[in-house]
Amino acid sequence: xxxxxxxxxxxxxxxxxxYENKRVELRGWLYNKRSSGKIVFVILRDGTGIAQCVAxxxxxxxxxxxxxxxxxxxxxxxxxxxxxxxxxxxGGYEVGLTGCTIVSEALDDYPISLKQHGVEFLxxxxxxxxxxxxxxxxxxxxxxxxxxxxxFLHSEGFVNVDAPILTPSACEGTTTLFSAKYFGEQAxxxxxxxxxxxxxxxxxxxVYCFGPAFRAxxxxxxxxLTEFWMVEPxxxxxxxxxxxxxxxxxxxxxxxxxxxxCESQLREIGRDPRQLINIKPPxxxxxxxxxxxxxxxxxxxxxxxxxxxxxxxTEIASEYSKPVxxxxxxxxxxxxxxxxxxxxxxxxxxxxxxxxEGYGEIIGGGERIYDYNLLLERLKEHNLPLxxxxxxxxxxxxxxxxxxxxxxxxxxxxAWICGLEHVRETIPFPRMINRLRP
Amino acid sequence: xxxxxxxxxxxxxxxxxxYENKRVELRGWLYNKRSSGKIVFVILRDGTGIAQCVAxxxxxxxxxxxxxxxxxxxxxxxxxxxxxxxxxxxGGYEVGLTGCTIVSEALDDYPISLKQHGVEFLxxxxxxxxxxxxxxxxxxxxxxxxxxxxxFLHSEGFVNVDAPILTPSACEGTTTLFSAKYFGEQAxxxxxxxxxxxxxxxxxxxVYCFGPAFRAxxxxxxxxLTEFWMVEPxxxxxxxxxxxxxxxxxxxxxxxxxxxxCESQLREIGRDPRQLINIKPPxxxxxxxxxxxxxxxxxxxxxxxxxxxxxxxTEIASEYSKPVxxxxxxxxxxxxxxxxxxxxxxxxxxxxxxxxEGYGEIIGGGERIYDYNLLLERLKEHNLPLxxxxxxxxxxxxxxxxxxxxxxxxxxxxAWICGLEHVRETIPFPRMINRLRP
Numbered sequence: 079x080x081x082x083x084x085x086x087x088x089x090x091x092x093x094x095x096x097y098e099n100k101r102v103e104l105r106g107w108l109y110n111k112r113s114s115g116k117i118v119f120v121i122l123r124d125g126t127g128i129a130q131c132v133a134x135x136x137x138x139x140x141x142x143x144x145x146x147x148x149x150x151x152x153x154x155x156x157x158x159x160x161x162x163x164x165x166x167x168x169g170g171y172e173v174g175l176t177g178c179t180i181v182s183e184a185l186d187d188y189p190i191s192l193k194q195h196g197v198e199f200l201x202x203x204x205x206x207x208x209x210x211x212x213x214x215x216x217x218x219x220x221x222x223x224x225x226x227x228x229x230f231l232h233s234e235g236f237v238n239v240d241a242p243i244l245t246p247s248a249c250e251g252t253t254t255l256f257s258a259k260y261f262g263e264q265a266x267x268x269x270x271x272x273x274x275x276x277x278x279x280x281x282x283x284x285v286y287c288f289g290p291a292f293r294a295x296x297x298x299x300x301x302x303l304t305e306f307w308m309v310e311p312x313x314x315x316x317x318x319x320x321x322x323x324x325x326x327x328x329x330x331x332x333x334x335x336x337x338x339x340c341e342s343q344l345r346e347i348g349r350d351p352r353q354l355i356n357i358k359p360p361x362x363x364x365x366x367x368x369x370x371x372x373x374x375x376x377x378x379x380x381x382x383x384x385x386x387x388x389x390x391x392t393e394i395a396s397e398y399s400k401p402v403x404x405x406x407x408x409x410x411x412x413x414x415x416x417x418x419x420x421x422x423x424x425x426x427x428x429x430x431x432x433x434x435e436g437y438g439e440i441i442g443g444g445e446r447i448y449d450y451n452l453l454l455e456r457l458k459e460h461n462l463p464l465x466x467x468x469x470x471x472x473x474x475x476x477x478x479x480x481x482x483x484x485x486x487x488x489x490x491x492x493a494w495i496c497g498l499e500h501v502r503e504t505i506p507f508p509r510m511i512n513r514l515r516p
Numbered sequence: 517x518x519x520x521x522x523x524x525x526x527x528x529x530x531x532x533x534x535y536e537n538k539r540v541e542l543r544g545w546l547y548n549k550r551s552s553g554k555i556v557f558v559i560l561r562d563g564t565g566i567a568q569c570v571a572x573x574x575x576x577x578x579x580x581x582x583x584x585x586x587x588x589x590x591x592x593x594x595x596x597x598x599x600x601x602x603x604x605x606x607g608g609y610e611v612g613l614t615g616c617t618i619v620s621e622a623l624d625d626y627p628i629s630l631k632q633h634g635v636e637f638l639x640x641x642x643x644x645x646x647x648x649x650x651x652x653x654x655x656x657x658x659x660x661x662x663x664x665x666x667x668f669l670h671s672e673g674f675v676n677v678d679a680p681i682l683t684p685s686a687c688e689g690t691t692t693l694f695s696a697k698y699f700g701e702q703a704x705x706x707x708x709x710x711x712x713x714x715x716x717x718x719x720x721x722x723v724y725c726f727g728p729a730f731r732a733x734x735x736x737x738x739x740x741l742t743e744f745w746m747v748e749p750x751x752x753x754x755x756x757x758x759x760x761x762x763x764x765x766x767x768x769x770x771x772x773x774x775x776x777x778c779e780s781q782l783r784e785i786g787r788d789p790r791q792l793i794n795i796k797p798p799x800x801x802x803x804x805x806x807x808x809x810x811x812x813x814x815x816x817x818x819x820x821x822x823x824x825x826x827x828x829x830t831e832i833a834s835e836y837s838k839p840v841x842x843x844x845x846x847x848x849x850x851x852x853x854x855x856x857x858x859x860x861x862x863x864x865x866x867x868x869x870x871x872x873e874g875y876g877e878i879i880g881g882g883e884r885i886y887d888y889n890l891l892l893e894r895l896k897e898h899n900l901p902l903x904x905x906x907x908x909x910x911x912x913x914x915x916x917x918x919x920x921x922x923x924x925x926x927x928x929x930x931a932w933i934c935g936l937e938h939v940r941e942t943i944p945f946p947r948m949i950n951r952l953r954p
Contacts, residue, residue, distance in 0.1 A: 090673075090721070105753045107718065107915045125721020125752065126673075152915040182886070182916040205715035205907045206914065214719045221676040228666065235528075235564075238659040242945040243681070243705075243728050244694075244743055246952050256682075258696040258705065260742075261732070261949055267681075267696065267705075274945055277643035277954075280545065281652045283528070283563020290681050290727060294699070304698075305682055314563065315543045448620070469643045469954035476644065477545045477592040478620040507680040507712055511699055514684050516715075516907035 086158060092126035094171050097161045102173065104129065107209070108153045108184075110192060111146070118146050120175065122157060128211065130167045131157055133175035142178060152188050152209070154181040197502075204507055205516050215343035216503055219336055220492050224288075226335035227309045227486070230328050231286050236311055239278045241271025241287040247466035254294045256304075267292035270485060273415075273470055275312035276446060279481055280473060286311040296511060300500040301388065301438055303489055305509040312483030318417075318427040318445040321482040322403055325431055325441055326359045328486070329401060333357045336495055349497040353435075356399060363403040366425065369394050385411045392436040401440065405429040414456040417445035417480075427482075437494035443484020450474035524596060530564035532609050535599045540611065542567065545647070546591045546622075548630060549584070556584050558613065560595060566649065568605045569595055571613035580616055590626050590647070592619040635940075642945055643954050653781035654941055657774055658930050662726075664773035665747045665924070668766050669724050674749055677716045679709025679725040685904035692732045694742075705730035708923060711853075711908050713750035714884060717919055718911060724749040734949060738938040739826065739876055741927060743947040750921030756855075756865040756883040759920040760841055763869055763879055764797045766924070767839060771795045774933055787935045791873075794837060801841040804863065807832050823849045830874040839878065843867040852894040855883035855918075865920075875932035881922020888912035 088103045089096075106124030113119075120131040135143040149155075159173035189199075190206045200207045207213055228238070244258065244265045256267040271287035278285040288309045295302040311324065333354050336344070344351050364372070373380050373390060380390065386404075395402055406425040409418060416426035428444030447453045453474055457467055489504040502508045507516065526541045527534075544562030551557075558569040573581040587593075597611035627637075628644045638645045645651055666676070682696065682703045694705040709725035716723040726747045733740040749762065771792050774782070782789050802810070811818050811828060818828065824842075833840055844863040847856060854864035866882030885891045891912055895905055927942040940946045945954065 105917070106721075125675075125717070125719065154915040154917045181918075182912075184914040188914050203907075203910075205910060208716065209719045217677060217716075217720060218675060224676055225666070225670065228663070232663065237563075237656060238662055239655060239944045240658075240728070240745055242743060242947055244730075244947050244952060256696050256698065258694050260694065260952055261734075263952060265952055274643075278646065278655075278944055279563070281563065281647045282655060283544075290678070292682075296699075305680060307678055466953075469641075472641075472643060474620075476622040476626050477590040479543070479592045480619075506677045506716055509680055509682050514682060514698055514701060514703055515904075 090126040091122070091124045091129045091169070094129060094161050094169070094173065098163055098171070099160065101158060101160055101176070103156060103158050104131075104173070105156045105181075106154070108149055108151055108155060109211075110151065111149065113147055118143065120146060120149075120155075120157070120178075122155065122173075123209075123211070125214075128168055129171070129173055130164075131159055131173040131175045133178070138175055138178065145180065146178065149180065150184040150186045150188060151191070152184040152206075154184075155179065156181060201502065201508065201513060202515075208506060212347050213503065215340075215347050216492070216496055216498070217506060218343050219340045219496055220488065220504060222336050222340050223332055223488060223492055223495070224307075226332040227288065227328065227488075229335075230331040231309075231311055234284070234324070234327075236284040236286045236313070237282045239275065239282065239285045239287055240289060241268065241274040241310075243268045243289065243292075247463065254296075256292050256294050269293055270308070271310050272312065272483060272485065275310055275483060276470070276473055276481065279312050279314040280477060280479075284311070284313040284316075298511060299388070301490065301493075303501055303505060303508055303510060306501075306505070307488040308485050309488065310483060310485040312481065314479050314481050316482045317480055318429075318482055321443055321445070321484060322363070322405075322429060323359075325403075325429075325443065325484055325486075326361050329361075329431070329441075329491075330358055332491065333495070344496070347496055349495075353497070354495065357401070361401050361403055361431070362398050363405060363429075364394075365406040366404055366408065367406065369404050372397070383408050383410065388438055391430075391432050391438045395432040395434050395436065395438070399434055401431050401433050403429045403431055412444075414460040414462065415446050415453065417447050418452075433490070433494040435494065435497070437490060440490045440494060441484050441486045443482065445480065445482040448474055448478040448480055450478065528564040529560070529562050529567040529607070532567060532599050532607070532611065536601055536609070537598065539596060539598055539614070541594060541596050542569075542611070543594045543619075544592070546587055546589055546593060547649075548589065549587065551585055556581065558584060558587075558593075558595070558616075560593065560611075561647075561649070563652075566606055567609070567611055568602075569597055569611040569613045571616070576613055576616065583618065584616065587618070588622040588624045588626060589629070590622040590644075592622075593617065594619060639940065639946065639951060640954075646944060650785050651941065653778075653785045654930070654934055654936070655944060656781050657778045657934055658926065658942060660774050660778050661770055661926060661930055661933070662745075664770040665726065665766065665926075667773070668769040669747075669749055672722070672762070672765075674722040674724045674751070675720045677713065677720065677723045677725055678727060679706065679712040679748075681706045681727065681730075685901065692734075694730050694732050707731055708746070709748050710750065710921060710923065713748055713921060714908070714911055714919065717750050717752040718915060718917075722749070722751040722754075736949060737826070739928065739931075741939055741943060741946055741948060744939075744943070745926040746923050747926065748921060748923040750919065752917050752919050754920045755918055756867075756920055759881055759883070759922060760801070760843075760867060761797075763841075763867075763881065763922055763924075764799050767799075767869070767879075767929075768796055770929065771933070782934070785934055787933075791935070792933065795839070799839050799841055799869070800836050801843060801867075802832075803844040804842055804846065805844065807842050810835070821846050821848060826876055829868075829870050829876045833870040833872050833874065833876070837872055839869050839871050841867045841869055850882075852898040852900065853884050853891065855885050856890075871928070871932040873932065873935070875928060877925075878928045878932060879922050879924045881920065883918065883920040886912055886916040886918055888916065 109123040110121040158177040159175040431441035547561040548559040596615040597613040869879035
């Protein structure tokens, strides 16, 4: 059946395969162009993909042909043309241009040309840098991970609650807190919704918060942003072992979703999906004490009781091809709310999940203290202002239950899944020391 | 088939209907109890629902029976018992208790008793208040609305991007901004992700951000929180009319999701679902000018060019049983980025969506200026610091396209859907002037 040339299908590049030999209208931006005599190849991107459009002087007329030849990168266009199967074209189809409206001609000084640029320059132009295919692919994978977290937690019966950002007190100390003025009072930007989640589970059983978290990280590292997103599930009656199982299932669900829905993006950014397909339960588990022994045997100086740094984490993770749980850290180096292990109260029922390939901690979690007196003691040991924790102590006065939870940093997981060198590419507008713009 | 009494099914209250005549184990909190001689009714809540458990001295023994009779509200319990159909019980089933472990006895001074309390007292005890069935229901409906927004936008091809919270400049003026110290520099907490979305659409076509927004609202009103959550879709090439259609579809999708999945919660909080079932497209549309005429005819003093206050909005909305679009506001009272209407540039292609029943504006949106020179002019007219908008102006230099977007406040929508008097019940931990705790 022939479609009359007059019928024009408005569509997006992601869908042109459905319109073979039909006339479509696409709206997007000029990503690149190549001329060869009587033909110009217009490479169009529209947010859903990239399409090669071919214009011949014969088909589009002399005036439009000349115009296309002059057009600057990033000019916005509405093009019409016939979709043709062509195995050489990206996506397997090309569009034989029959018409084109130029919505807005880009000025000729577009800063992000198709050559290499320095990192600071790219970050200064993040609003334009994000248009490049690699950055777009990473942002698509980020969105998939966020969706996968929510879908997974919903399927497990967790209810989304939004923890507050403006808080009067610190969850884990005040040294890395951003402060804000709140009607004459001092407020802080939240580093974690955990304490609030612990209240919410007494109402809803299983909850998670998912929002921005803030850390006034003064050092420049490839793993830290000052503003990042974190998903934090917490459940009443969930014990430590159950929690590790939940973490495993969630990470595997995320990997599966990305492989199912973003394989082309992974390939385009140069990440081999085979590095991810074997990420399946169970994940290896070692205790902190075993990890210290392992490091010592490798000739790395560490004493029991010291916290791990990035090099230690990388060394431990390098032994495994899957994420590895490091459990039972010393009580003294972990947060005040961690439940002591019954068989060795110098260690806690807490675990960090370390990603392979040197990506370090992607999840931290554990069972929380639910005994009132022990929690009170810990708050005092940590010199925390008791008056700010009255409500948190209340949770141990009225119907305390064993409970656990964890926090997963989205940017760290994304960096690992995409195989990125630096977290600055993992968020639309990264915030770091000296970087608050654009 | 008889299940042997020894088989115990661990489940939640929401699922007990599947275990009729079987022995289940439930874990939760004592919500209430009633004694009548040789029987005690233990009303258990577990986050998924409320169940009536009946204990007779004969079945549970003298010691446990006495213990149950003494137990304080909010004590945490693990109960075992046989599920029996009983139309008089909440949910249609009751549990004949056979055993009970008390996890933690609540102290007898639990502040939120089952009688009435003052609002400030409830807010001071928000961490406990949220356990009451009404607050739990509202939080469940909130989670449903958040999920519906994301599901809807995903089905329409929108990609989730996270706009930054820490920003150097203000979207709509600085008078209601919270400031934060950022490594010696002044930063502000974002009021909207819109400007960042406008950059992201040039990469991804259709995007939305969904995060906390901040407004240093100094007045106490029943519609304002200082920290609230907002979903903000934005799309390249989307014109004003298309955007109104998108808003309509999204609001209706949310209503449908809540009616499908939270009807029992609506009923429990006293909201008649019939007030919502007729919220279907199309929504009525009137221009600002028509609205002014309507108000004048009703004897309400207003001059063309004045902004509407809450009483005006209530009056306009009272004419309709569905949300109503008020369009084409005067340019002078709207934000600098709003596209002038082609037939009357003294007005803008912007619309507020006003909810029925006096709930006021739930959505604000419009088409954005995409002409470089007009935007520059507007920035100057509004005395905004040009150096902070260089990147935003860039979006009009390189491939500008017509585009539109809107922002929907989750708490306002939730308040309307639930029929709440005040937004303070719409968020787990409300932030208002003088309210930063718990």
